[in-house]
Amino acid sequence: MVLPDGFVPLRNVLSSGDQSSFLGAIEKIQAPVQPEPGGDYVIHFTIRDKFPGDEKDSVPCIIKGWKAEWLPKGDPGDVAILRGMKVEILGTNNTKTLVNDSGIQSQALFFPAKSIPAPEIGHDYHSGGTSKLIYKSMINSRPPSSVEQMAVINMKAAAAPLLEQLKDPKVMFQARLGSTNSTTPKRGGKRQSLISNMTYNMFYDLVGEVVKTFWGVYTVDLYVTDYTTNTDLFLYEEKSDTEYVGAHQKPWPGPFGQMTIQIRCYEPHAGYARELKEGDFVFLQNIHTKLSQSNKLEGAIHQDPRYPMKVGIRKCTHPAQLGGLKERKAEYEKKHAGTLLSREVPTNVPKEPSAVVLSTKKQNKKEKKQKEKQKEQEEVKRKAEEIGKAVKDLNPNVCAGHEDVGLSTVDEIVNNPHLKTITETGDELTLPFVNSRYRTRLRVVDHWPLQLKNFTRSTSIPTTSQASALTSSTGNSQSLKDASQSGNFAWHFFLLVEDANAPEGSTPTRFPLTIDTARAQCLLKMDPCDLSARPKTLYELEHKLSVLWGNLHERKAALKKEGINLPLPVGDNKLALSNKPFECCVEEYGVPVDPEGKPYTEDVIKAMVNAMDDPSTDEGAHALKVLGNPKTWKRTWSPYNTTIKSGLEDW
Template sequence: MEGAPLPRGCVSIATAVDTKMGECCDLAGVAVDFRPPVPTRGTDWMATVTLCDRSRALPETSLTIRIFRPNMELLPEIKSDSDLILIRRVKMVKYNGRLLAMSTFDTSWIISYAPTHPKGMPLIASYPSSLKIKADEMAYFQGLRVWWKSRREPYVSKGAAPGVNSLSQLSGSSGQRRKPGLIRDMQIGSFYDLAGVVVKTFPGNGNYTVYLTDYTKNPMLHCYESGGSRRIGAGGDDDDFDYTGRGRGFGNQDWPGPWGQYTLQVTLWDNHAVAANRLFYVGAHVSLQNVRAKRNGDGKLEGTLNGDRQFPDKVLVSRINNMDDPRVKQIAIRCKQYTRRFESDKLRFEEEMRAKMEAKLAEPRREELERKERKVGVNVNIRALKTNQPITPMSEIAEPRDLDGPFANRIYKICCKVIDYLPQQLEDFAVPPVPQTEHSEWTWRFALLVEGEDGATLRVIVEGHDAVYLLGRPAADLRADRRELSALREKLFILWGNLEEVKDQQLRIKTPGKNETSQSDSLAEPRRGKKRRRRRNTKQKQVAHKEFKYDELGRRSNAERDADEDESQDESEGSAIHQLSGKMFEACLKEYGILSVDGQWKRLHRLCGTVIL
């Protein structure tokens, strides 16, 4: 339906945009959006109207008009997204890359408000007030209103914001039915009549903010953490008051409560703000009508109450002075329930925190006690660099559960004792230089089989600079320099006690009459703590010392241990091995990996950061 032609002197929005840049023109269309008046940086006030007509009917093609006047009362008032406006003498300009229409000193307008009832007549307002609507303008408005009725829904579905702007906030005639309710019932976009207790107030510039509670919980509200700081985010269903503080703190140290998601922030404007500033105080029971629920910048629920431009004197806030009011009585009942629940949860939380704090304080004392108990039997003549690092059990190193790859580049601190070593002869602990390589000098290179406090064993390599640091002396030809060999033996006696003498005795028992130097350079198997079964009237077996095979952790395979079990059980009392005198000591251990010839990674351990004093 085309309807009546444009009023005399008016042009379509498309024509104005295409041909009237920098010129003044007259426009007529539907005010699909309106922003309330705001003060400019100067002395004027500004209102913003978004205009559509048949030539520009989509949100992205609409035209924005900015109207300036020295007083807010002189600006046009748009009540709904179906109001029609004819505005004369606006100038087409480009501002910050946007195409706008700006009012001039002699801009005038006529507004035709949408009827509130289907059979009602539209109301007319004009500026100046002496301006009267003409017949051709009335005829155009009638046709435009019919056209817009068919176009409004598609326009809204394409992204226009007639329901998002302040139209519904400024007028009670927005079509939204407000309903009495509690804070826990509030949903975004609805209007509510609320009653509650004032928790806090904050007068602003042209507005008044009140924090209201009726002691019902809404999960969309800000969460105020018990203990003095305000936080965003709920503590959970079992943590109504956010004792655990599972949100980001805002540092509001003087929040009086209630804690948790029980308080609604409502911003009042216009006459409502003036009345609230006069009537409200902390602890007062108040009533707020037509509060719109909305999201704030953090996505949380809050309320807003704007003035009614159609009835500017209307005030929808009041103080409830009658303590027999049913709303006041219900609030008092919920307050008692909240207080009991809060005190119970607070006591439980304090007990939990006290237990955690006691455990936390007891942990260093327990560790210190364990450290002192361990040091009673620890060799004080051997020191590890990482004194404050906790001890890692040997079994966790030997068989780690959290190993993601073939090895981990880690440094452990262990408490262990030496139970075997390689090579068998101390003279072989230093290897000669290799010509035309980086090993141009004598180098320490030997291995230790160490046993942890938990009985687990591990092969540890000692070489290079770590060995020099451990022994406190450089490597040398030990077969040629007997003095160096004697000094090494004295150092190692501090490390492992009588281990060398015990190994010599074992070799003499198992290989009588043979040269000890002919024995295999293999780590002896540590005793497993099993009871020896004695066989009476049996001859002591002379078992030749055979080569033991070990895995990468320095332990013999299960098959070989089982095969050799009878041999160890047949040893007589005369061949009993002396008890090792070496003490436990603390040491640092470095884990690393090497690539074998078959392309497989092997996990190895090297002694480091440990010195014999």
């Protein structure tokens, strides 16, 4: 049968791209299972597009989702449309398998066989017709086109031999059991491993050295070694400089051989991976090993659905963690000392005059680069010393984590160069935000609301814009009551901050920190409540915040009475501000906002996400319009892993 444009026959699956579409009848299918508590739900099934055909016309598939209700439901004999699927080689038999890929928004639609008409009576499903086929889809799947509907009808007709076999109860029973050779990645046991012991389709933890980094738009590739050999890895051969061609191609820094694994890091891990540099020793968690397109072993670190903000990358500094790794590195360097030396110092003095000149120029160029590098390092050290002197009086009562991460200035945070990127077609693209994390030194120069008692707000009654969005997403006002079940009160306030080293008399770059309940509980170690009704808690809040911002609150209230609004230039005498700069970890992310620019609440967002289960409805289309449009997302910063101590003895 003729497939719609963009669809690939199953026997050509290995030559298809990662965004190809497929059509077939379901031979076997399992009910959704959750391989591990809190993990993704998974459906295993097999589709075929030729009957009877041979084994090349049948391909196993895996669809994963955070919730079981996000996955399509189907039976043997149903017809499946799969869009944007990724081809992976899984299992001990190296089976080609279609797997949904969240990065390219895969889609799946299952059409019940019993509701698909015969081709001779399916004219109303043609272009211009009014009839629509019944289907069950995974989240965010668009409805079928009229051409796809007719292809589904013709596929069912072609699958008549399969449907005839499935009339036998025993055959149907076996088909509903699906494949017994699960290709779900295995977890369990002691996962920390050497690269030499890694194999396909498993989860591992690894201690290694970063050899190279490569930044993508949403991901970061880390090339990591632990100086053990695995023959399934890419082979990096020892070559002289003259064997590398291309104006921008750099020689491989080593180690040579099959000792380095490429690991693709997705958010939130990618944000931390961007802070790594060559030579860093790292501990990587939950590396999912798989086969690359060039049939080599590679890995990926995905977001953990149970702990979405957990970062599986840490720098290693303790000798107990690095003992074995450094020993293997020293052994490798000793073994390859001759090669390493030959790459640094020319051992043969050329006899030809022209060659002598060439060698001298090359050596001079190398020495110039070394001097420039040394000068850059001295400049970095000098700036670090200047910053250290300028902020030597840091607030000791504010503690921030990730002390091994370098400091960023406010200008570097606000003007993040990664907001501008280049698409695959070569066009420049400005992103609304970048999921990233920083460590910086700040000073609070304003806060909102004015009164501390308003730092919490009731969640019982959503605002007008939130209520209308929630109603339009769910279709009934009952969900307004459901949206308030997370608690009666929530933290909600803002801190305007500037760089701790901002020069006096200037109006420096500033940005607001958004403090919601989760961030406030970490920062203040206090639960939200009705502050107006609890003066003791309000008093405790006032004292804690005075640790952070000194006399800012009192000066803000006094200046307000004089008709003066904050913020003011740095060092303005009218402000008479007395507070200390502090170290803070800051995370950047995006939040969807309504047409007035107000962020939707978490409950409203959840309601819209649920409505996206069926994008063919008005509610689903509205949810896609809001959550799928980059213009509706607002760039936001919040503190994380930063806490105010309770005592005031050091103030």
